[in-house]
Amino acid sequence: MLRRAGSSLRHFLLERKSSAGYSLCSREAKMSRPVQARRLEGIDKNIWVEFVKLAATYSKVNLGQGFPDFPAPDFLQEALKRALSEGTHMLHQYTRAFGHPPLVKALAQIFEKVLGRELDPMTNVMVTVGAYQALFCCFQAFVDEGDEVIAIEPFFDCYEPMVKMAGGTPVFVPLRPKAPKDGKLMSSADWQLDPAELASKFSERTKAIVLNSPNNPLGKVFSRGELELIADLCVKHDVLCISDEVYEWLVYDGKEHIRIASLPGMWDRTVTIGSAGKTFSATGWKVGWTVGPDRLLQHVRTVHQNSVYHCATIAQEAVAQGFQRELTLYGKPESYFVQLPRTLQQKRDLLIQSLVAVGIKPIVPEGTYFLVADISEFKSDVPEVPNSDEPYDCRFVKWMVKNKGLAAIPLSTFYSEAHKNNYPNFIRFCFAKEEATLKAANDILQKWKKEKTSS
């Protein structure tokens, strides 16, 4: 056909082929215009992809990503089996978009207790596909082009890209470490906000602050005083609070988890986010929720309705049964909300012992699955590369997983680009693991230490 076309047409078509990159012969039409939406610029690379792959390829012991390697409790597994075998076949079909009715009712009952206020399950609670989707819905619902959102560093890393995707600008304020007293181990409580620095980040452009207590990665449980400081600034500047409390039941040493939505003036401006994944040790189920006033949740519902619609009915049914059980056992020793933190505290202490024994200094977490530790003792094995673009902790973790088979996550992952090199000697371990896994990690560390001292 090209041969039959006149020479000027042939010339024109050949030129189009080379400039636009499409081939007439193969009928493949490669697009020459940018395919990526502008809002993805700068957020299309994610360090987790690399570290999860490295752990899958090389690790013998994976203390990296935050998930338990022990089973979800029997009562939850039984609830899922019951839903499948005894439940109505309608549990395989769509349910209410904003949350399966038994689950929103159970969540409302639990949160009435912990927030000390009456809740309407239909308007004050919405079920999401994990806490991840709850966060996404909130940023999409509240953040406009040009709005600023304050995030406290170190922070759960998806906050930054989610704010940017909504057109907003993240503004970072750090937790700053204080030296511990009298040779004691550092605690996550030693990482604190500077009140003046925090206040300086609020302006008329600030739309929201994203709070995460207990905090991933440090395990910090914000004190009443710290929460009051944040709450006062939110009220003063008319700012929303997106409160990520996925580790709400995982607090140790008798610490109390205080919900910022329960402080004066905060209910009306706070969306509280939670996760059945963390609450019931079933991260793969991806059931999460938002709790808040209808005036905020109505907009979160709009995003949810027009994106995922709802999360798996059968998983919601089983989680509802899990919460119903917890409601009957609330505050009793048999409650999973009492037993899980007790078990995890023992696991935390086991990992602390292993680390201290080889000279790695842990920051003792007050909550969560995680522990951040100072690996300076082992630095000589992994030489620094002057002027490298890669933060040192990333190089260290890569070397450790490849050479020692132990996976962890660099602390810099939880910092903004500008602050990634602030704490180069710290890495995060997850201790929500079987005792055997923690012992295997201990063996790796002991052997490594022995090799170092004998060389």
Ligand code: PMP
């Ligand atoms: N927030 C924080 C602080 C988390 O650590 C996680 C999970 N690692 C999530 C939200 C997401 O939770 P989910 O798995 O329920 O989506």
